[in-house]
Amino acid sequence: xxxxxxxxxxxxxxxxxxxxxxxxxxxxxxxxxxxxxxxxxxxxxxxxxxxxxxxxxxxxxxxxxxxxxxxxxxxxxxxxxxxxxxxxxxxxxxxxxxxxxxxxxxxxxxxxxxxxxxxxxxxxxxxxxxxxxxxxxxxxxxxxxxxxxxxxxxxxxxxxxxxxxxxxxxxxxxxxxxxxxxxxxxxxxxxxxxxxxxxxxxxxxxxxxxxxxxxxxxxxxxxxxxxxxxxxxxxxxxxxxxxxxxxxxxxxxxxxxxxxxxxxxxxxxxxxxxxxxxxxxxxxxxxxxxxxxxxxxxxxxxxxxxxxxxxxxxxxxxxxxxxxxxxxxxxxxxxxxxxxxxxxxxxxxxxxxxxxxxxxxxxxxxxxxxxxxxxxxxxxxxxxxxxxx
Amino acid sequence: xxxxxxxxxxxxxxxxxxxxxxxxxxxxxxxxxxxxxxxxxxxxxxxxxxxxxxxxxxxxxxxxxxxxxxxxxxxxxxxxxxxxxxxxxxxxxxxxxxxxxxxxxxxxxxxxxxxxxxxxxxxxxxxxxxxxxxxxxxxxxxxxxxxxxxxxxxxxxxxxxxxxxxxxxxxxxxxxxxxxxxxxxxxxxxxxxxxxxxxxxxxxxxxxxxxxxxxxxxxxxxxxxxxxxxxxxxxxxxxxxxxxxxxxxxxxxxxxxxxxxxxxxxxxxxxxxxxxxxxxxxxxxxxxxxxxxxxxxxxxxxxxxxxxxxxxxxxxxxxxxxxxxxxxxxxxxxxxxxxxxxx
Numbered sequence: 001x002x003x004x005x006x007x008x009x010x011x012x013x014x015x016x017x018x019x020x021x022x023x024x025x026x027x028x029x030x031x032x033x034x035x036x037x038x039x040x041x042x043x044x045x046x047x048x049x050x051x052x053x054x055x056x057x058x059x060x061x062x063x064x065x066x067x068x069x070x071x072x073x074x075x076x077x078x079x080x081x082x083x084x085x086x087x088x089x090x091x092x093x094x095x096x097x098x099x100x101x102x103x104x105x106x107x108x109x110x111x112x113x114x115x116x117x118x119x120x121x122x123x124x125x126x127x128x129x130x131x132x133x134x135x136x137x138x139x140x141x142x143x144x145x146x147x148x149x150x151x152x153x154x155x156x157x158x159x160x161x162x163x164x165x166x167x168x169x170x171x172x173x174x175x176x177x178x179x180x181x182x183x184x185x186x187x188x189x190x191x192x193x194x195x196x197x198x199x200x201x202x203x204x205x206x207x208x209x210x211x212x213x214x215x216x217x218x219x220x221x222x223x224x225x226x227x228x229x230x231x232x233x234x235x236x237x238x239x240x241x242x243x244x245x246x247x248x249x250x251x252x253x254x255x256x257x258x259x260x261x262x263x264x265x266x267x268x269x270x271x272x273x274x275x276x277x278x279x280x281x282x283x284x285x286x287x288x289x290x291x292x293x294x295x296x297x298x299x300x301x302x303x304x305x306x307x308x309x310x311x312x313x314x315x316x317x318x319x320x321x322x323x324x325x326x327x328x329x330x331x332x333x334x335x336x337x338x339x340x341x342x343x344x345x346x347x348x349x350x351x352x353x354x355x356x357x358x359x360x361x362x363x364x365x366x367x368x369x370x371x372x373x374x375x376x377x378x379x380x381x382x383x384x385x386x387x388x389x
Numbered sequence: 390x391x392x393x394x395x396x397x398x399x400x401x402x403x404x405x406x407x408x409x410x411x412x413x414x415x416x417x418x419x420x421x422x423x424x425x426x427x428x429x430x431x432x433x434x435x436x437x438x439x440x441x442x443x444x445x446x447x448x449x450x451x452x453x454x455x456x457x458x459x460x461x462x463x464x465x466x467x468x469x470x471x472x473x474x475x476x477x478x479x480x481x482x483x484x485x486x487x488x489x490x491x492x493x494x495x496x497x498x499x500x501x502x503x504x505x506x507x508x509x510x511x512x513x514x515x516x517x518x519x520x521x522x523x524x525x526x527x528x529x530x531x532x533x534x535x536x537x538x539x540x541x542x543x544x545x546x547x548x549x550x551x552x553x554x555x556x557x558x559x560x561x562x563x564x565x566x567x568x569x570x571x572x573x574x575x576x577x578x579x580x581x582x583x584x585x586x587x588x589x590x591x592x593x594x595x596x597x598x599x600x601x602x603x604x605x606x607x608x609x610x611x612x613x614x615x616x617x618x619x620x621x622x623x624x625x626x627x628x629x630x631x632x633x634x635x636x637x638x639x640x641x642x643x644x645x646x647x648x649x650x651x652x653x654x655x656x657x658x659x660x661x662x663x664x665x666x667x668x669x670x671x672x673x674x675x676x677x678x679x680x681x682x683x684x685x686x687x688x689x690x691x692x693x694x695x696x697x698x699x700x701x702x703x704x705x706x707x708x709x710x711x712x713x714x715x716x717x718x719x720x721x722x723x724x725x726x727x728x729x730x731x732x
Contacts, residue, residue, distance in 0.1 A: 062493040065446070066486040072456060073482045076471025083460060084468040088693035091461015092700050098453045099708045107447035107716055113493060114443045115723060164697040342472045345543075352479045359483060363490065370497050 192224030419567020527555025572649025614670030
């Protein structure tokens with residue numbers, strides 16, 4: 001029971017965390033592009049767009065960061081034997097994530113949240129760039145921890161724990177880089193869908209005077225879908241070739257040679273991801289080629305609002321392939337998931353799983369209401385106060 | 390570098406991260422916790438939201454730094470503590486979530502009920518956060534019921550006289566330093582009201598009392614922070630607890646005088662020297678045992694290999710100075726006093 005509960009809790013909390021993460025890491029890239037246009041062309045429309053999408057970024061960032069802390073806590077509370085055995089190798093990417101990335105993101109997000117309308121153009125661009133750099137780095141470090149679990153390199157198992165041999169090898173683990181690029185592209189794609197959906201809603205129901213702004217962001221949204229949608233199958237293909245050499249079991253599950261239970265789920269998830277990816281290319285290419293038609297078509301606007309769940313499904317499917325495909329290993333070919341579970345009184349795990357489910361339900365409702373309310377408010381210009389330049 | 394040196398430097402860095410975290414966290418949670426007691430309208434509350442919200446994100450990462458460095462360098466300590474304090478760490482997590490979300494979203498909706506509920510969440514989670522941290526840290530200093538690598542009782546044992554006194558000490562130091570922080574950083578009545586609040590309700594008087602209570606270490610007769618290796622080796626180390634007491638008294642004195650800046654400085658110094666006392670006292674134990682000294686887990690028992698420690702120390706040597714630079718820049722850049730209607 002203990003194992004089932006701890007696994008369920010981890011699966012639930014990581015899935016919940018991942019509602020916010022791809023949106024924020026992708027959206028900040030679109031925001032930094034707006035900010036660059038504002039900086040170099042002095043085009044005020046891009047400042048307005050940057051501010052608008054930043055509000056949506058910041059709401060989701062707040063939820064993303066706190067649900068991320070929940071993951072760190074669980075490494076100790078629910079996965080202590082895993083952490084004790086793995087600490088030496090698992091620790092350094094986590095430490096790097098915190099002190100080389102989180103500090104950067106958080107320090108500058110504070111400025112962006114509370115002082116964005118008071119700072120100079122230079123400082124605006126600098127702040128957004130630092131947040132972007134922080135998100136890029138933090139995703140890289142956490143994925144390099146996952147990369148090690150998928151394909152341990154640069155360390156050896158001494159019978160009871162992992163010993164670091166070569167940090168360079170750990171860092172340049174090819175598995176990490178395939179995952180990182182694939183993952184980040186999918187985050188940009190997802191944010192493209194969100195931007196396109198928001199723009200469509202604004203063109204349907206938003207304020208008349210702001211519609212020309214959302215025509216611009218719709219175009220950026222469509223490009224943010226199309227470019228990753230083309231790159232994803234290319235990177236995905238070489239990722240698969242690589243998997244053939246390091247995780248043949250996963251390939252057997254994907255291709256349907258090995259089936260039954262979770263293995264079938266892996267195959268179905270893979271199929272869904274690829275199908276959705278193909279649809280994404282079609283949708284975004286159509287939107288860009290017939291962009292004028294899209295701008296006038298109320299039907300397309302309505303449809304695009306409802307497309308947002310699709311990239312989430314594709315991303316979840318992709319992660320299911322990655323994580324179910326390595327079962328039963330927590331560290332591939334070294335340690336099984338069941339060996340990593342903390343022995344704690346089962347009532348305590350019941351307490352945490354029930355309380356965190358309730359809390360997350362509240363958080364989800366809050367995030368949903370806040371994001372939707374903010375989207376619908378449209379462009380808002382700051383009023384009052386003095387400049388802090 | 391020898392293995393022992395690496396381990397000792399790592400221990401110092403973890404202690405240092407805790408100090409940097411807690412001296413900042415205390416005035417941010419303190420200012421937050423005061424909002425319901427002193428603000429008469431939303432404009433004043435917004436001032437407090439800005440002075441604490443601007444920095445809390447970056448400060449919180451120091452906690453993550455202390456925890457993840459422990460995870461990566463003394464994984465046995467991380468695993469043992471978190472498993473034992475399972476419920477406590479989830480409560481701490483909920484406090485962090487409650488504070489982190491509420492501080493940012495209070496004014497995102499216009500409904501009065503929403504604002505009210507977020508303000509209450511913000512206040513309660515701030516109080517809970519600093520209280521749990523105080524209970525936790527003072528227990529870390531005095532040790533856990535550890536014998537043969539196993540805990541002999543459950544997490545409730547944390548809530549002993551010393552633990553609770555530690556929690557309350559952190560809370561009162563937070564309120565006192567928070568009042569100073571508000572006074573330094575805002576224009577208008579709210580700073581003076583904060584200073585009056587901590588005096589009128591006696592918060593400033595509790596600081597030295599609670600500090601003495603923690604130092605006396607009730608129900609921890611066998612283990613004390615003053616019988617560890619360093620305190621036994623040299624009487625010079627007693628300078629830290631003495632300084633802590635002196636700073637606590639100066640905080641009290643400045644509190645009575647109602648001097649914002651001095652209150653702020655001396656309360657931070659109280660916290661800092663209290664933590665240094667504790668971390669020197671428990672050395673070389675990472676988890677001291679309050680059953681018998683030798684039952685504890687030392688830094689040497691729990692450390693990872695030299696090579697892994699070297700990686701961590703290189704990372705710290707590169708990134709801590711960078712982090713310090715931009716976080717200090719941020720404090721300096723945004724010290725402009727926050728006015729009313731200054732969103």
